[in-house]
Amino acid sequence: MSVTSLKAKLMQGNQACAEGAIYAGASFYAGYPITPSTEIAEILSERLPQVGGRFIQMEDEIASMAAVIGASVTGAKAMTATSGPGFSLKQENIGHAMITEVPCVIANVMRLGPSTGGPTSPAQGDVMQARWGTHGDHPVITLCPNSVQECFELTVKAFNMAERFRTPVFIMFDEIIGHMRERVVLPEPGQIPVVNRKKPEVGPESYKAYEPVDETLVPPMASFGDGYRYHVTGLTHDETGFATTKPEKMAAHLQRLHDKINNFLPEVVDYEEQSIEDAEVVLLAYGSVARAASRAVKDARAAGLKVGLIRPITLWPFPGEAVKKAAAKAKAVIVAEMNLGQIINEVRVAVEGQAPVYGVLRADGEPISPTEILAKIKEVL
Amino acid sequence: MSVTSLKAKLMQGNQACAEGAIYAGASFYAGYPITPSTEIAEILSERLPQVGGRFIQMEDEIASMAAVIGASVTGAKAMTATSGPGFSLKQENIGHAMITEVPCVIANVMRLGPSTGGPTSPAQGDVMQARWGTHGDHPVITLCPNSVQECFELTVKAFNMAERFRTPVFIMFDEIIGHMRERVVLPEPGQIPVVNRKKPEVGPESYKAYEPVDETLVPPMASFGDGYRYHVTGLTHDETGFATTKPEKMAAHLQRLHDKINNFLPEVVDYEEQSIEDAEVVLLAYGSVARAASRAVKDARAAGLKVGLIRPITLWPFPGEAVKKAAAKAKAVIVAEMNLGQIINEVRVAVEGQAPVYGVLRADGEPISPTEILAKIKEVL
Amino acid sequence: MRDHWEIRFGGTGGQGLITAGVILAEAAIIDGKNAVQSQSYGPESRGGSSKAEVMIANDSIDYMKVLAADVLLVMSPEAAKKYCPEVKDDAVVIIDSTYVKDEQPVKGNVYRVNISLLAKQEVGREVVANIVALGVLVGLTKVVSWDALVQAVLARVPKGTEEMNKKALQVGLDAVKGLIDAA
Amino acid sequence: MRDHWEIRFGGTGGQGLITAGVILAEAAIIDGKNAVQSQSYGPESRGGSSKAEVMIANDSIDYMKVLAADVLLVMSPEAAKKYCPEVKDDAVVIIDSTYVKDEQPVKGNVYRVNISLLAKQEVGREVVANIVALGVLVGLTKVVSWDALVQAVLARVPKGTEEMNKKALQVGLDAVKGLIDAA
Amino acid sequence: MNPEIAQYYRVNKLPHIWCPGCSNGIVVRSIVEAIDKAGLDQDKTVIVSGIGCSSRAPGYMNFDTLHTTHGRALAFATGVKLAKPELNVFVITGDGDCTAIGGNHFIHAARRNIDLNVILFNNNIYGMTGGQYSPTSPTGTKATTAVYGNIERSFDSCKLAQTAGASYVARGNAFNTRQLTDIILKGIENPGFSFIEALSSCPVYYGRRNKKGGPADMLKWQRDVCVTQAAYDRLPEEKRAGKIITGVLHHEPQPEYTAEYAKIIEKAQGGNG
Amino acid sequence: MNPEIAQYYRVNKLPHIWCPGCSNGIVVRSIVEAIDKAGLDQDKTVIVSGIGCSSRAPGYMNFDTLHTTHGRALAFATGVKLAKPELNVFVITGDGDCTAIGGNHFIHAARRNIDLNVILFNNNIYGMTGGQYSPTSPTGTKATTAVYGNIERSFDSCKLAQTAGASYVARGNAFNTRQLTDIILKGIENPGFSFIEALSSCPVYYGRRNKKGGPADMLKWQRDVCVTQAAYDRLPEEKRAGKIITGVLHHEPQPEYTAEYAKIIEKAQGGNG
Amino acid sequence: MAIPAEQLKSPVTVNLAWCKGCGICYSLCPTKVLIGNELSKAVVAHPELCTSCRVCEAHCPDYAITVEGGPKR
């Protein structure tokens, strides 16, 4: 083992998320407890004041999301964490943060739904909701770790992307990842870069709060209290930030929300491939299921089967290009997820009929095992 | 004009929806006002007590959805209506109605989002949210009228399907359809069938609230107060209705939610085709946009272009088979919708790469015109 | 006689243009025709821009929005500016000269009528300007029968205001009598 | 010595099995190994079924859940019934005979130890049954070093209870001393 | 189980999931005893709850029972009652369920004075999620999200109910089961919104972390601090600190919502309401 | 516009979207006058609002302004204030926004006594959506969703604020602009949750349907029915009916949330707070 | 008839572009300085009667009135 093992610790996924937030410079958390995400709140209620930050337990999830946005407009890096029922409740205000372009991080530790469902059962049933849970149109960035180490690292990345793209960023764990404990090695301060939002370089007179100043299309963001006296509204607005009903302004505004992310897909989209070069069967899995799939790939290869794995790290934007490319050479694509068919639709869009797409789908509170995946591989081959 | 024109009236889409509810036997409405759906509430606040029903303006949309479920378990046919922000807020309780299989109707008169967006601007930006707005997995039935006459008829149908399938049913208008007034001919009582939920035929001793008794997979539903003393919970439950964490029971329960609808797709899925037989360009559009598309088809045909239209009447389940079939013979598929790309994904899934799929997408508060669609047709041909 | 009419009313919220559109569409239904009325308006209750559109046809109506108007009524300078260019060459363009002073439409047959002032001075209340306008419009275009129009107006307006509204219609009609005869 | 251990603890909520799993995993980390601990539990705070799993390996650990256990500890009849069949043929199966009376595992090397009673009687508090169990388990399997175990226990338990917990470990170890030597 | 009360339980679902010593079971018993004493038709009685430990109660109660979403029980119950006013509707809710996430439905149901019997199981903590502070946790409480001590002030949910419009408000506790049964019974008899706060105890999360002793100690504490208004008034000044007033705190009949709605129907159908 | 107040407005956004005679503009003027009198740093002052006619006000006000979602202004404002306690935070809200959909955030912000200055524009109706009844519409009100007359009882939002925990509560009206400015000023000076109900008027939806006359008549009605507590007490019994008490209704300083939180930080960082 | 407003130096001025003709000012003006025109908008009819009390300014919801002099509010 390398020397860094000196700093190795056993840490829970939720705890790693909380520590990742601190590392990324978070100074504000508002939330409402819900299994299986509660540890994130509990840990941050203790940790944030230690670093001069602030934690508040709000009256519900709607208020939590609201407070996060309020905090972020003052310049704070802010986050909340929840699970399905709370994620549903946050959607309206998530939409507000999307249209007002307020950076923040929302963690969803997924349990079995719909409704109260199985509060302590693992699931991956909210991944389509992450994409489409709000009314209206906007793209989303959604990260999905498959280890405790990644819980830490992707939380840092989530904050970085929130600040870079001026947008809410989701980080979605399944309950297994959130609750499991695993060996992690935490980076030193400075070891992982920490990104801060772009601030205006002009004075208040010439500041237009929603006017992009460079090719990123991301407008610099002044903090409330800095003297810019600007307006933030959830109505469609023009580059000044004030409400408009002019079609061309509305169109430009909503289109820019898309372009500021979609024009930078190579920077955003992240995934991992395993044994994909010659794969006749392409597996796709994420979160804890990806670890079962990874083992299934090894077992399959050991049995002489040409199987590979694509693991999306950004669920959204979805790494469709990689899937398309892999599918072009494959005899079959198998999507394993702890739900009754969600990301599989996105895979179908990417595959474009090049290969049949099968699912290993499960929504019963049980993890998907390598054995099940292997069985499916054998079935389709 | 036929004799029925004697009963012809000019009626607003939202009003037709309210009258459709009355026709279908609705006796309960709970809602919270929001543009552009408010007229449905206003009209029902006057109409319901006239027929012995009840209207309540709740404190918010969450409460409205809750009250609707509460009313329905007592045996009432219940509905609510809202628009994007309210639809977002209702999602958690919609999930509750899904998992508890409580029939009800939710109308969403769509305005421009995200967030407060453009309250009086037409849009079709909530159609993916209708499918994926809740956490967890379940199918949904979503109807989409393109005329005031259909606002009436599909509202009746929405209630019928809610009762038949024991599930919440969405009816989604865009603002244009909700607010426009058009000539309608209302049916006589009895002219359109009205469906009522199946009640238990057994006594309380042998009643299992969530055990299907026939191939419909829909369990008969006792009304509260009828002496069955049964339990309804948003937790995953077994056939008795009581919470369970047994994987096989959870799986069976969630799977049945899918099967009770997906096993009956021919009964559920509805769409309309126009000039599709020999179409080289297949248009797909719904709601008010379908009327622009319909005119575009006529104009194109007049110009000698082989263009046809598929208009989904059920957005969900999506008429993918019809699209697939039409795409097989087409050179191009064009999806026109008042959003930045929603149903187009579903079309891509159906088309499976058989033809390129183009969008005429618009989210600026302006309707899509036949001219724009025609231009696109010419561009892709 | 056209068998398909695209009619547009433009002005500001509070001028009653949507009501006018509804009445016109209802009159068409009474005449046994098909009609669709639609609108667009801002979030303001009063004072924002407001647009009402009516399609009238003998058969089915596909698209519900005006592409190029056969008839245009404008009651604010903004509306005049925006909508005057989007009319057919032979359109009837009615301008409320109380509010629209110097807009110069380049297409259609333009009629300037002091509609709002007439409403206030001849009928006594500016709120009936929309009804005066209907009198003008139907007088000029005969898109619906006068009887149907009167019937539709009476069915919509608050009880007790019937006479005032009938008068408003007449004031509108009278204002363009000469023009119609001349036409 | 195996280089990959799949260890499962089954019982009811409140028995501290998850804590036991965490301690074991922490001991493995102290030993410089890789470890993953996961669990599943019901919605009840107390009394529902509870399962903790620990994977210990020298290199990376793909899948975090036990497929077939190398070591199984069961502390309730339900857990015994459910998990005893899912072990490897040569597994170490530890049964808390305070609660599991007549379950007859068919696979593995079975050790019956009166863990909970020992905790109550020898250490004085039943809450330390999980620590006694760790003493038994590590005594039998040596999956982690004893020093690492002691260190991990002391790092987790509330201040002031260190001695009691050390004693609990020892009680567990002593209970199987004879067996180990015999093995 | 005593056969006197067995008919009101789904006995085959017992034992329940609550922790050893959790007082939820005690409070539920008072509810069913009050229902028994009131002679309500068991087939016409509905129990609605939200989410939380306490909100699991309906699953054990032999009525039509509706377990809803967190905080929303009162809104669901409003639908039940308005759609079928002949039903007797009870709402079982927790301090988090009723006064945190559900606070808005609470004040609105009270304002409408709709005929619901609401029993708030106040254990001063979020039990189900493992011990976070709630809006009724006293200032200074230790909780998993208040490791430095809770800085928030707490609601007096009885006062809130009254100010919002409840026509009947009472407070009881799990120790004094006779009083609790009695004030629930009086609430049933009030045709309007009846709110009963039942002081309960969560020995596992609230008790342990705040050093309140075991389950029996927590009940004894209730015995010691709870007094009726009359008894309080008799207490010498120096003994009043820390006392909690129990009993009926407010009772003032008001027009009931579904009864008023019946008049609307009459009016709409041409009566002269 | 008078230059005295112009600096507080985004003059280029005027005229505003409100209807002729809507009193929202009058109330906003009182707010900016109070801010002026209090001498607040305009760059350190934030105005937060929800959704509604009244909630459009921040768009016209020359500060950092945040127009949020319906009902949630207080929760957003809580985030603003807690994250940057040196800011002066105002919340502009409507009767629907604050007491219907936003009721829960209202009582919780009051409970926490967080230093926000909340001005509720109470026009007794949902103006923005065209005249539905609100939780403050008097019983009997006609509204688009109460064509048979409103059967609900209304909130006294001042009492609710006080019961929930607000440390400062006052009521004013659009007619008595001096008083209104004054009570807002006092609210600014209270370090804690300050709640000011400003009776406003919606001549278009509330006034017309309920036959309250024109804009000026509605203001005159306010003049006639509003009295201070002192004046009320001097009134003979028979003249008291229908009077509305205005002025400061409650003022009792309490620990403020962000100040208490500062102590938590100190404690966590090793101070002995 | 009164002297046309524009010919007097009036302490009160109305910004007609902002005035929405609500009638509040001329209803409340204690000395009837202001009246409504044909579109109900406020016009200064009797500037000479103005006491600079500022009631009109304070109650104009549209900030359309400015009164010079008078009490600081």
Add this chain to the structure above:
Amino acid sequence: MAIPAEQLKSPVTVNLAWCKGCGICYSLCPTKVLIGNELSKAVVAHPELCTSCRVCEAHCPDYAITVEGGPKR
């Protein structure tokens, strides 16, 4: 030592399958009829002392105690 409970006809009985050993009953029993066993569950140690006051039954959160006779509650 007391006579084993099972040999006396006791007014109070404990359903051990439901008893969770919380200790409430034996803490509250005014006459110490009940005691906790090695797993803290309630056992009837002194049935002869029982006054059928039903305090134990009323406060058993698990409905594990039935007292025969005594006041109707």
